[in-house]
Amino acid sequence: MPLGSNIRYTVRSVVYLLVGLVFITPLLWMISTSLKFEHQVFERPFVFIHWDAVNWNNYSHVLTGTDFPVWLWNSVFVVIVSVVFRLLLSALGGYAFGFLKFRYSDGIFFAFLAAMFIPYQLTLLPQFISFRFIGLLDSHWALILPNIVDVLSIFLMRQFFLSFPKELVHAAYLEGSGVFRSFVRVALPLAATPLLTLGLLSFFMIWDQYFQPLIFLHSKELYTIPIGLQSFQTQFGKQYAMQMALACLAIIPVLGVFLALQKRFVESIVSSGLKG
Amino acid sequence: METAFNEGKRVRRGRAYSLERLERRAGLLFALPALVGFLLFVFVPMICVLLLSLYKVDLMTYTFEFKGFGFYDKMLGDPDFWKSVRNTLTYMAIYVPLTLLLGLGMALVLNGKMRARGVVRTFFIIPYITTYVATLVVWNVFLHPTEGPVNSLLMSLGVERPPQYMVDKHWALPMLALIGSWKDVGYHCILFLAALQGVSKDYYEAAEIDGAGRLQRFKHITFPLISPTSFFLLLITIIGGLQAFYQMALLTKGGPAFSTTTMTYHIYRSAFEFYNFSYASAVGMFLFLLTLVLIAVNWFAQKKWVFYQ
Numbered sequence: 146m147p148l149g150s151n152i153r154y155t156v157r158s159v160v161y162l163l164v165g166l167v168f169i170t171p172l173l174w175m176i177s178t179s180l181k182f183e184h185q186v187f188e189r190p191f192v193f194i195h196w197d198a199v200n201w202n203n204y205s206h207v208l209t210g211t212d213f214p215v216w217l218w219n220s221v222f223v224v225i226v227s228v229v230f231r232l233l234l235s236a237l238g239g240y241a242f243g244f245l246k247f248r249y250s251d252g253i254f255f256a257f258l259a260a261m262f263i264p265y266q267l268t269l270l271p272q273f274i275s276f277r278f279i280g281l282l283d284s285h286w287a288l289i290l291p292n293i294v295d296v297l298s299i300f301l302m303r304q305f306f307l308s309f310p311k312e313l314v315h316a317a318y319l320e321g322s323g324v325f326r327s328f329v330r331v332a333l334p335l336a337a338t339p340l341l342t343l344g345l346l347s348f349f350m351i352w353d354q355y356f357q358p359l360i361f362l363h364s365k366e367l368y369t370i371p372i373g374l375q376s377f378q379t380q381f382g383k384q385y386a387m388q389m390a391l392a393c394l395a396i397i398p399v400l401g402v403f404l405a406l407q408k409r410f411v412e413s414i415v416s417s418g419l420k421g
Numbered sequence: 422m423e424t425a426f427n428e429g430k431r432v433r434r435g436r437a438y439s440l441e442r443l444e445r446r447a448g449l450l451f452a453l454p455a456l457v458g459f460l461l462f463v464f465v466p467m468i469c470v471l472l473l474s475l476y477k478v479d480l481m482t483y484t485f486e487f488k489g490f491g492f493y494d495k496m497l498g499d500p501d502f503w504k505s506v507r508n509t510l511t512y513m514a515i516y517v518p519l520t521l522l523l524g525l526g527m528a529l530v531l532n533g534k535m536r537a538r539g540v541v542r543t544f545f546i547i548p549y550i551t552t553y554v555a556t557l558v559v560w561n562v563f564l565h566p567t568e569g570p571v572n573s574l575l576m577s578l579g580v581e582r583p584p585q586y587m588v589d590k591h592w593a594l595p596m597l598a599l600i601g602s603w604k605d606v607g608y609h610c611i612l613f614l615a616a617l618q619g620v621s622k623d624y625y626e627a628a629e630i631d632g633a634g635r636l637q638r639f640k641h642i643t644f645p646l647i648s649p650t651s652f653f654l655l656l657i658t659i660i661g662g663l664q665a666f667y668q669m670a671l672l673t674k675g676g677p678a679f680s681t682t683t684m685t686y687h688i689y690r691s692a693f694e695f696y697n698f699s700y701a702s703a704v705g706m707f708l709f710l711l712t713l714v715l716i717a718v719n720w721f722a723q724k725k726w727v728f729y730q
Contacts (some may be wrong), residue, residue, distance in 0.1 A: 158536035165544030238455030245448030267705035271469035294458035324447035371554035
C-alpha cells in the first residue's frame with residue numbers, strides 16, 4: 146500500500162474512533178462522575194478523572210447503603226426464571242409449529258404473528274386488573290408470567306425447526322424413540338445455538354423492562370434494577386455522583402455479558418432480524 | 422406425552438402411514454403450553470381490552486357498567502387525546518428517519534476499509550445493550566439546563582442562552598426522540614451492516630468498469646440490495662416509535678405543558694394515575710389501530726421500493 150493512502154486510511158480510522166467515542170460521551174461522563182465527589186460533578190474546567198483523589202465512596206455507599214444488591218438479585222431472579230420458561234415454551238411451540246405440524250397449525254401461527262403488532266401497553270391493562278383480582282400483584286410472578294409467552298421467540302424457533310432434517314428424527318423413531326424422546330434426544334441438542342441466541346436476546350430485553358415493574362410492584366424489596374434506579378433518582382434527585390455510580394453498577398452486568406459474548410450477540414441480532 | 426410415546430413404539434412395528442397422524446397429535450400436545458400461554462396473555466387480554474373500552478369498571482367492587490362507545494366518544498372529544506396523537510406523530514417524524522439514516526450511515530462506515538472496526542462497532546452498539554433506565558438517569562443530568570456538561574460546554578463556547586432541553590416545551594419532545602434514536606440505532610447498524618456485507622463485490626466492480634460514481638453505485642446497487650433489510654427495520658422502527666415510553670416516564674413525565682405526552686404515556690396516566698382503565702383501553706385500541714394502518718400502508722408501499730432477489 147502506498148504511503149499516502151496508508152496515512153489517509155489511518156486518519157480516517159482515527160476520525161471514526163473519535164466519532165464512536167463522542168457517541169458514548171454520556172456513558173463516559175457517567176463513569177467520570179461516578180468517581181467524583183458531589184461538589185465536583187459540575188466542576189469547571191472539566192476533569193475526566195481526578196487521579197490523585199478518586200472517590201470510590203459512591204460505589205461503596207451504593208453497595209452497602211442502598212437496596213442495590215436486593216434489586217440486582219431480583220433482576221437476576223426474574224430474568225433467569227423468565228428466560229428458562231420462555232425457552233422451554235418456545236422450543237416446544239417452535240417444534241410443534243415448525244416440525245410436527247397439526248391441524249390448523251399454520252393458521253393459528255398466523256394469528257400469533259398478528260399479535261406482534263399489539264402495543265404491550267395495551268395488554269398490560271387487563272393483565273393488571275386480573276393480576277389484582279387474583280392477588281398476583283406485587284409479586285415477581287406478575288413480571289415473569291407475561292414474559293414467558295413471547296411470539297417472536299416462538300417464531301424464531303419455528304423458523305429453525307422448519308428446515309430441521311426429517312431424516313434425523315425419523316431415524317430416532319426407528320430406534321424406538323417416541324416423539325417426545327426424539328425431541329429431547331435429537332432435536333433439542335441441535336437447537337442449542339438458536340436457543341442460546343434467543344436466551345441472550347431475551348436476557349437483554351427482560352433486564353431492561355421498566356413499565357411492568359412500575360405498574361405491578363409496590364414493595365421496594367421486590368424492585369428490579371430499572372425501577373430501583375428510578376426510585377433512587379426520585380428520592381435523591383440532587384446526588385448526581387451517587388446516581389452515576391448506581392447507573393454504572395446497573396450497566397455492568399449487561400455490559401459484561403455483552404462484551405463476553407459480543408460476537409455471538411451480533412450474530413443473534415442478525416439471525417433474528419433477517420429471518421424476522 | 423405418554424400416548425405419543427406409545428405410538429412411537431407402534432411406528433417401530435412398521436406402521437409408517439400413521440407417522441404423520443402421530444406427529445400431528447403430538448404436535449398439538451407440544452404446542453399446548455404456547456397455545457394456553459397465548460390465550461391467557463394475548464388473546465384473552467385483547468378481548469378484555471375491547472370489553473374494557475366499552476364498560477365502565479369499578480376496581481373496588483369489580484362491577485361493570487355498559488357504556489357502549491361512550492369512552493371512544495369521550496376520547497375523540499378530548500383535546501388531550503389529540504395532543505397525544507400529535508406528540509406521537511411528531512416523535513415518529515424525528516425518530517423513524519433519524520434512526521434509519523443514522524443506522525445506515527454507521528453501517529456504511531463500518532463496512533468501509535478501516536482499522537479498529539471492532540472497537541468502533543462496540544461503541545456504536547453499547548447504548549443499545551445498556552440498561553435503558555440507567556442511560557436515562559445519565560441523560561437527565563447530562564442535559565441539565567443550567568449546570569449539565571452539554572450546556573456548560575455550549576456556554577463556554579459563547580452560546581449565551583443554550584437550549585433548556587427537558588424543561589422547554591419546544592425542545593423536550595425532539596430531545597426525547599433523539600435519545601430514543603441514540604439508544605436504538607446500534608440495532609439498526611448491526612442489521613444494515615449484515616445486509617451490506619451480503620452485497621457481492623462483483624456488482625461494484627462491474628459498475629466501476631461502467632464508470633458509475635459513488636452515488637450511482639449506492640442508488641443502483643446498494644440501496645436495492647439492502648432494501649429488504651431496510652423495510653424490516655422500517656417496520657421495527659415504526660412499532661418502536663409508536664410504543665416509546667421510557668424517556669417520557671423517566672425524563673419529562675409527559676411535560677412540560679403536555680408537550681411530551683405521547684399516546685403511550687397518555688394511556689399510562691389515564692390508567693395508573695387516574696384509574697380510568699376504560700378510557701385508557703379506548704386510547705390503546707386507537708394506538709393498535711394506528712399501528713395496523715401504518716404497517717399496512719408500508720406493506721403495500723413496499724412494492725415500489727423493496728427489491729427481493
